[in-house]
Amino acid sequence: MRYQNALALLLLGLFSGLVGGCSKPPTEEELLKSATAHHAADEFDAALSDFSKLTQLYPKSDKVPEALYAMGVIYQDTKKEYRAAESLYTKLVLNFPVDPTAMSAAYQRARILAWNIHRPDSAVAAYEFFLQRYPHAMTASSAREELDSLRKTIAQAK
Numbered sequence: 607m608r609y610q611n612a613l614a615l616l617l618l619g620l621f622s623g624l625v626g627g628c629s630k631p632p633t634e635e636e637l638l639k640s641a642t643a644h645h646a647a648d649e650f651d652a653a654l655s656d657f658s659k660l661t662q663l664y665p666k667s668d669k670v671p672e673a674l675y676a677m678g679v680i681y682q683d684t685k686k687e688y689r690a691a692e693s694l695y696t697k698l699v700l701n702f703p704v705d706p707t708a709m710s711a712a713y714q715r716a717r718i719l720a721w722n723i724h725r726p727d728s729a730v731a732a733y734e735f736f737l738q739r740y741p742h743a744m745t746a747s748s749a750r751e752e753l754d755s756l757r758k759t760i761a762q763a764k
Contacts, residue, residue: 634664638673650680671705674698678711688722703739712736713745720752726760 632640641656657673664670674694682691695711695718702708713736720729733753737746 631663632659634660634667634669637663638669641673641676645676645680650684654680671698671702671707674702675707675711678714682714682718688718692718692723709736709740709743710745712740713743713749716749717752720756726756729756730760 637656637660641653641660644650644653644656654677657677660667660673661670675698678691678694678698681687681694692715695715698705698711699708699715712732716729716732716736719725719732730753733749733756736743736749737753740746743749
């Protein structure tokens with residue numbers, strides 16, 4: 607009897623573990639909603655975690671560009687981790703070039719390379735890429751001015 611009770615408890619525990627371990631992952635909409643709420647509440651690490659899960663679990667989702675952009679903004683503006691931000695913006699621009707967030711990401715990428723990471727040659731190429739791909743962007747005139755200023759700085763340094 608004791609053996610049967612122990613066996614029953616063991617089987618119940620295994621079954622519970624299997625059922626509990628088989629919970630469905632959150633949907634892309636749930637992850638985006640959660641990440642956005644965390645971001646709005648200044649819970650940046652939680653927002654980054656949810657945005658990252660969204661991009662990993664649903665790499666082909668139409669919500670991935672928004673998640674990449676939001677992560678870039680958090681790394682750029684809040685965490686001041688410019689290399690991480692630049693990397694996310696690059697991924698967004700290369701993988702989702704026609705998404706509305708790609709234009710802003712391309713511009714921010716150039717600015718980070720110029721003013722935060724201090725890679726002027728890479729920044730020149732990034733500004734040129736931005737202006738070639740998005741010549742009518744609202745920030746195009748600013749990008750042209752920043753590019754001209756950067757070129758003058760590089761020429762004076764030589």
